[in-house]
Amino acid sequence: xxxMQSWTCIFLIICSxxxxxxxxxxxxxxxxxLSAEYLSLLDQMGGNITExxxxxxxxxxxxxxxxxxxxxxxxxFRNETIYQITKLFDGNMKSVTWDKxxxxxxxxxxxxxxxxxxxxxxxxKIPERRLKxxxxxxxxxxxxxxxxxxxxxxLIRKETKRHLQRLDILVAQMY
Numbered sequence: 001x002x003x004m005q006s007w008t009c010i011f012l013i014i015c016s017x018x019x020x021x022x023x024x025x026x027x028x029x030x031x032x033x034l035s036a037e038y039l040s041l042l043d044q045m046g047g048n049i050t051e052x053x054x055x056x057x058x059x060x061x062x063x064x065x066x067x068x069x070x071x072x073x074x075x076x077f078r079n080e081t082i083y084q085i086t087k088l089f090d091g092n093m094k095s096v097t098w099d100k101x102x103x104x105x106x107x108x109x110x111x112x113x114x115x116x117x118x119x120x121x122x123x124x125k126i127p128e129r130r131l132k133x134x135x136x137x138x139x140x141x142x143x144x145x146x147x148x149x150x151x152x153x154x155l156i157r158k159e160t161k162r163h164l165q166r167l168d169i170l171v172a173q174m175y
Contacts, residue, residue, distance in 0.1 A: 026116055027075070027171060035168050038109040042161050045102035049161060050154040055141045058159070059134045063166055067173060072121060078167050079117035080128055084135035085160050086110055091139070092148040098157075 043049070066077045089107055096103070138159060146152035 026120070030116070031113070031171055032168070034109055034113050035164065035171075038106050038113070039161065039164055039168075041102050041106040041109070042157060042164070045098040045106060046154070046157060049158050050151075052151075052155060052158075054138065054155045054159050055145075056134065056138045056159075058162055059131065062128065062131055062134065063170070066170060074170055075117055076121045077128060077131070078170060079114060079121055080131055081163055081167060082110060082114045082117065084131065085163060086114060088135060088139055088143070088156055088160070091143050093153065095148055095150045096153050097150055098153075 062077075066074055069077070086107065089110075093103075138156070142152050142155050142159075146155075
């Protein structure tokens, strides 16, 4: 006979499996569409993306282990990266010359992507500290050091595009 505690455990396992399945379906059917849309907006909201390199190296070493990580860890990493990107765009943007409507639309889609991914991950896990540190350094070494100039924001746009493209590669490898 099952006790109340047993039924609770069974219920939690089923809910967890349904949540993962729902997340798989959402990523499979919606992530790519939203990603294509915000990458397109990122290109359209300004002129050509700068050729200049940011003073903070792209954290390829953070992405490599995620390629082979468990599904939930990959989703959590993707979610944290998108969250950190949205935090970058929350700074002083007075010098930006981008199309305001496209910028707002880009940020809204990014936020929607974050919310959907956030519903797929357990809040109990701690986000990747090195990823947070990288974005903090990007903010400090690019935006703050360059006084939130138009040039600084162009570097951020370039790095953002690199991250979002790299996240797309992760999704493609999942299936």
